[in-house]
Amino acid sequence: MELYQKTIHEINDLLDKKEVTVTEVTQAVVNRINTVEKSTDAYLSLQTEAALEAAKALDDELSGRAKRTPLEGIPYGLKDNMCTKGILTTCASKMLYNFNPPYNAEVYDRLIEDGGILLGKTNMDEFAMGSSTENSAYKKTRNPWDLNKVPGGSSGGSAVAVAADTAFYTLGSDTGGSIRQPASFCGVVGMKPTYGLVSRYGLVAFASSLDQIGPFTKDVEDCALVLNVIVGHDAKDSTSLNLEKIDYTQNLKQGVKGLKIGVAKEFFGEGLQPEVRKSLEDAIAIYKTLGAEIVDVSFQHLDYALSAYYMISSAEASSNLARYDGIRYGFRAEEYNDLVDLYKKTRSQGFGDEVKRRIMLGTYALSSGYYDAYYKKAMQVRTIIKADFDQVFGGCDVLLTPTAPTTAFGIGEKTSNPLEMYLTDIYTVPVNIAGIPGISVPCGLDNNGMPIGMQLLGPILSEETLLKAAWAFENESGLTNLKAPLGTEV
Amino acid sequence: MSLTREDVTYVANLARLEFSEDQVTALADQLGAVLDYAETLSGLDTSKIKATEHVLAVQNVFRKDEIKPCLTNEEALANAPESEAGCFKVPRVME
Numbered sequence: 001m002e003l004y005q006k007t008i009h010e011i012n013d014l015l016d017k018k019e020v021t022v023t024e025v026t027q028a029v030v031n032r033i034n035t036v037e038k039s040t041d042a043y044l045s046l047q048t049e050a051a052l053e054a055a056k057a058l059d060d061e062l063s064g065r066a067k068r069t070p071l072e073g074i075p076y077g078l079k080d081n082m083c084t085k086g087i088l089t090t091c092a093s094k095m096l097y098n099f100n101p102p103y104n105a106e107v108y109d110r111l112i113e114d115g116g117i118l119l120g121k122t123n124m125d126e127f128a129m130g131s132s133t134e135n136s137a138y139k140k141t142r143n144p145w146d147l148n149k150v151p152g153g154s155s156g157g158s159a160v161a162v163a164a165d166t167a168f169y170t171l172g173s174d175t176g177g178s179i180r181q182p183a184s185f186c187g188v189v190g191m192k193p194t195y196g197l198v199s200r201y202g203l204v205a206f207a208s209s210l211d212q213i214g215p216f217t218k219d220v221e222d223c224a225l226v227l228n229v230i231v232g233h234d235a236k237d238s239t240s241l242n243l244e245k246i247d248y249t250q251n252l253k254q255g256v257k258g259l260k261i262g263v264a265k266e267f268f269g270e271g272l273q274p275e276v277r278k279s280l281e282d283a284i285a286i287y288k289t290l291g292a293e294i295v296d297v298s299f300q301h302l303d304y305a306l307s308a309y310y311m312i313s314s315a316e317a318s319s320n321l322a323r324y325d326g327i328r329y330g331f332r333a334e335e336y337n338d339l340v341d342l343y344k345k346t347r348s349q350g351f352g353d354e355v356k357r358r359i360m361l362g363t364y365a366l367s368s369g370y371y372d373a374y375y376k377k378a379m380q381v382r383t384i385i386k387a388d389f390d391q392v393f394g395g396c397d398v399l400l401t402p403t404a405p406t407t408a409f410g411i412g413e414k415t416s417n418p419l420e421m422y423l424t425d426i427y428t429v430p431v432n433i434a435g436i437p438g439i440s441v442p443c444g445l446d447n448n449g450m451p452i453g454m455q456l457l458g459p460i461l462s463e464e465t466l467l468k469a470a471w472a473f474e475n476e477s478g479l480t481n482l483k484a485p486l487g488t489e490v
Numbered sequence: 491m492s493l494t495r496e497d498v499t500y501v502a503n504l505a506r507l508e509f510s511e512d513q514v515t516a517l518a519d520q521l522g523a524v525l526d527y528a529e530t531l532s533g534l535d536t537s538k539i540k541a542t543e544h545v546l547a548v549q550n551v552f553r554k555d556e557i558k559p560c561l562t563n564e565e566a567l568a569n570a571p572e573s574e575a576g577c578f579k580v581p582r583v584m585e
Contacts, residue, residue, distance in 0.1 A: 102565045195545050209544055238551040239544070307528040318505060325506075327578050329569030339581050343506040356507055360498070361521055363505040377531050379541035384534070386542060419523050435545025460546070 003028035004165045007481055008074050008222040011168065015062075015073060022062065022073035026055035026117055029075045033119070033166045036486060039147060041139045042160040042167075044080045045088055046120035051075060054117050070225045072115030077161045077170040080121040081128055082213070083202035084108055087118075091204050092136035093126045095350035096330045105202025106234045107171060107213055114229050119167055122157030126352045127321065128178055128206045130154050131424045134415055135354045142411070143186060144484035145450050149408040152182030155216070159186040162216045163484055169226050170216045175207050176309050177404075177428025179214045180440035184403035184453020187442045187482040189217045189470070193227065194461050195435035196241040199234035207316035208239075210309075210432040218481040220441060220471040224248035227463065248467055256472045257291035259465075262396030266302045267427055273406040279444035279452045280402055286476050287400070292469075297392045297399065301384045305430035308385065310422060311365050311378035312433070317355075318362030324350065357418060382433050389434045393459040398469050401427050403440040403453035427455060437463050441470045442479045451482065492522040 003011075003025060014020045030048045037043060058073050078084065081091045083101035090096045104112070111118070125135035133141045133156025141156045143149040144164040151160045155172030159182035162170055172179040174192035183190025191214045198213045205211065215226035228249065233242040263284060268277060284294055326332035326346030333345035351359070365374035392399060404424055414421045431438045436459060443454035454473070458466045474480045498514045498521070509517060563576050572579040 099569055102561050102568060196548065235553065239546070239548055241546070241548070301534070304531055304534060307531050310524060311528060311531075322506075326571060327580055330571075332571035336581070339583050340506070342581055344508045347506050348508045351507075356509075357517065357520060359505050359507065360501055360517060361524060364493075364497070364501045364521065364525075367501060367504060373532065374525075374528065376541055377534075377536060379543060380536035380539040381531060381534065382542040382545075383539050384536070386545065418520050419527060422524070433545075 004032040007218045008168050008225055012070055022055040022058045026051055026075050036164050040144055040160050040164045041141045042122055042157040043120040044123050044138055047118055051117045051119050069114050071229050074168050075117040075119045077119050077122045077167040079124050079155050079158045079172045081204040082108055091127050092124045092138055094137045094331055095324050099330050106199035107230050110229055122161055124157055125154035126355050128154040128173055128175055129354050129358050131421050135352055137352055143408050144486040150411050152185035154178040156182050158216050159183055162188045164486055171213055172216055173203055173211055173213050175210045176432050177425045180428050180438055181404050183216055183440040185408035187451030189220055189223050189441050191215055191223050191439040193463055194437045196239050198230050199237040199240050201234055201236040205320040207313035210313055220474050224252055224467050251464055252467055252471050254468055256469050259292045260295050260396040261287055261292045262295050262297035262399045264297045264299055266299045267401035271405045275446040276402050276452050283443045283454050290472055290476055295396050297395050299388045301388050304381045305385050305433055306426055308378040308381040309429040309433055311374050314358045314362035315365045315375050318359045321359055385430055386434045399457040401455045403455040407446045407450035407452055436460055439466045439470050442482055493518045
């Protein structure tokens with residue numbers, strides 16, 4: 001196995017034994033980027049030279065030091081909606097084509113503090129609105145398992161960088177499935193932590209009550225390692241939880257004997273690809289052999305989650321994106337008559353179609369006469385969905401579902417019908433509505449060789465249990481650090 | 491329920507957006523379809539349900555009112571399309 005194909009914990013072993021240097025590791029992944037990035041287009045901008053310099057400096061420093069921390073010297077990528085001082089942060093939008101943030105996102109500061117090596121900023125749907133990364137104003141990212149298919153979205157670039165071995169790990173953001181769905185489509189591990197667990201400071205806001213940052217990794221152990229660094233209280237984010245730190249690797253390998261895993265028929269309904277269903281049934285069988293108890297659970301109101309999600313997220317987006325006015329930063333239209341015209345021209349030329357659609361939907365849902373029918377109603381439905389999850393987790397520890405109804409679809413296949421695109425998020429959005437954590441892990445391939453994802457959900461702050469359940473499955477099934485065929489053809 | 495072209499134009503003004511005639515027609519269709527889908531919500535009786543704004547019971551978070559380092563004037567203006575004398579510059583608002 002090539003160096004760039006390894007997991008973080010495998011690289012850690014080599015670095016700790018001084019069998020490789022940080023420079024060798026970084027050079028290996030930079031070479032990999034030079035070979036495959038032109039096929040996958042995962043990155044919007046690259047910092048490979050700065051990465052190699054940082055690697056060299058770290059090697060010099062590590063030579064005189066016995067211990068290193070688990071992410072020290074490991075090259076990674078960040079979704080381009082996390083602020084990086086001195087490095088453009090565009091959100092894949094023309095609106096922020098020249099935006100150089102004056103401060104760092106808290107997660108970036110934590111990774112700098114921990115000695116991470118930033119390779120670049122990854123592509124995404126503009127302002128994280130989309131399910132295929134096709135809404136980027138700059139480029140189309142391709143799925144390494146089939147270059148004619150989408151990587152999912154909105155964190156498509158982050159998923160692809162890990163799947164194509166052009167980063168050891170990446171961070172994404174998940175508002176309605178934007179980490180889990182692309183992880184599923186690209187055959188990697190992706191986790192959305194409990195709302196409030198990871199600071200959102202410096203994450204460009206989409207829907208503030210739903211947004212959460214989380215990792216993409218090659219296996220579950222790596223997910224725990226990254227989580228260890230990015231989780232923690234931050235006074236700069238007033239929704240950040242102030243809890244005692246835990247080491248997510250501690251109980252990772254304890255197994256699932258006696259764990260109650262719930263299966264709800266509402267997640268296996270109409271529109272589910274037969275191979276996805278089959279793959280999930282196989283996963284359930286594996287859990288049984290591992291000694292987990294499989295229990296039937298059911299939801300009363302899950303059908304309402306998607307509608308509530310699109311109302312809440314669009315309403316919050318319309319409010320959050322009001323700041324893009326062409327005055328303080330970002331794009332400004334060249335020609336305009338007066339101040340209001342400046343706003344209109346700037347926003348109409350700077351935002352892409354999907355972003356405008358969401359702003360329109362959100363503005364409508366918040367406008368006089370419709371607020372009660374749409375926005376307030378959606379917030380009430382949120383209470384009901386939360387109660388539904390509470391009741392389900394009264395009967396099980398973990399809920400097992402498909403991550404998405406299908407495997408990755410073709411580029412251009414769903415772009416003309418927004419509603420059809422929204423429906424691809426049907427199994428992921430209820431999680432954000434309830435604020436609970438979820439992880440997607442690979443659980444097989446369909447007949448065309450495209451990855452299938454299994455989603456594990458748990459109550460608020462159950463990350464440790466989810467990781468334990470995910471690790472047990474991965475270990476037993478051998479579906480770990482999967483390699484897309486891309487690696488062999490180039 | 492469907493959305494009229496007038497609805498689209500009215501909301502566009504609220505959102506400070508402009509659309510061509512064709513775009514207005516397309517938006518009326520597309521947003522209408524999403525709103526029709528969202529109509530399912532109206533079938534649910536929520537008259538006795540409290541709205542959840544935030545999923546966690548985090549209340550107001552206060553800190554001491556202390557002066558801390560912040561952006562300099564230069565840093566704050568660095569990304570501005572136009573600035574003058576330490577201020578953001580906008581087109582004339584008053585006649």
